[in-house]
Amino acid sequence: MDKRIFLSPPHMGGNELEYIEEVFASNYIAPLGAFVDRFEEAVCDFAATPHAAALSSGTAAIHLALRIAGVGTGDKVLASTFTFIGSVAPILYQNAEPIFVDSDESWNADPKLVEEAIVKEKPKAFILTHLYGQSAKITEIAEICQAHNVILIEDAAESLGATFEGKHTGTFGDFGIYSFNGNKIITTSGGGMLVSEDAEAIEYAKKLATQAREPALWYEHGEIGYNYRMSNVLAAIGVGQMEVLPKRVEKKRQIFTWYRDLLSDVDEVSWMPEIPGSLGNRWLTTLTLQNSEPLKIVEALAAEKIESRHLWKPMHRQPLFDGATYYGAGVSDTLFAHGLCLPSGTAMEYEDVARVTETIRSVIC
């Protein structure tokens, strides 16, 4: 019986349990503790960014970035439409108005549309997603945001380890966020990180993430906060995972190469591009099909106990965002209609990838 192949399951590095035992021995099970500091330092060292706050999720990190950016009721926030709901739901938490911007041939946000939307809408902030682990045209977009005084929040939830001209995604804007959700390139079972060059902003994020508690001996609160900090137990998993992150990036890229090579003779298939100057983490190998129905492949793979997924349904097509302003000409609609995410777990072997491609061939060839 063939084993089940998941989309992107957790893959422990080996030291996580030992670190959790250290946490237990110290009894700093919760809330904070030395591993939270160590995890933040490890991410800062890796991504070459000075300040970080470990949080309960990537969504929480985006919410805090918006709060600190001063986004409130009625403010406009620009966002990539081709993304996951966690990227944009925090706009609604702040009673702000989302304005969606479509992708170009890179699948990520189109800088021309970004500029057009910024000039017309004058948003306070832009949440830019680096999709499926591939860098957006980040230097161009950062320049546009700077020129128009728009706060840039990079949603690098899927792209930890991806770089543009050698600099890590998540470190170009005013804020960057990473996710350690169970299916990400590394995981803490659930968690996120907010990073910034602004030390005060990160200090403020840590305060807001602990119910906005004032530094008093009793419980003093002058503003609304949240319970968003990461626990020391989960941070211990994160420290173990950071040790293997470079290996995970390498393996994700290897899996992509296996897929591409195994299907190189199939004209029907195109891959998500890697823009010049960038090095993606290929979190998920993603493709589009010229004529075939993605659903047929999803179903055929499921019958073989292989998990796959449609590409993200664009946010401007979600009932939740009915009537929202949108800049674009349907690129993400086309991607959604024709695209697919293939299993990309870092424990996959060549034979597993070949099993997936054989099933794909049986549907489209």
Ligand SMILES: Cc1ncc(COP(=O)(O)O)c(C=O)c1O
């Ligand atoms: C693009 C994107 N943004 C935001 C998030 C939210 O992260 P989290 O699940 O840690 O809240 C995710 C993933 O889950 C994501 O893929």
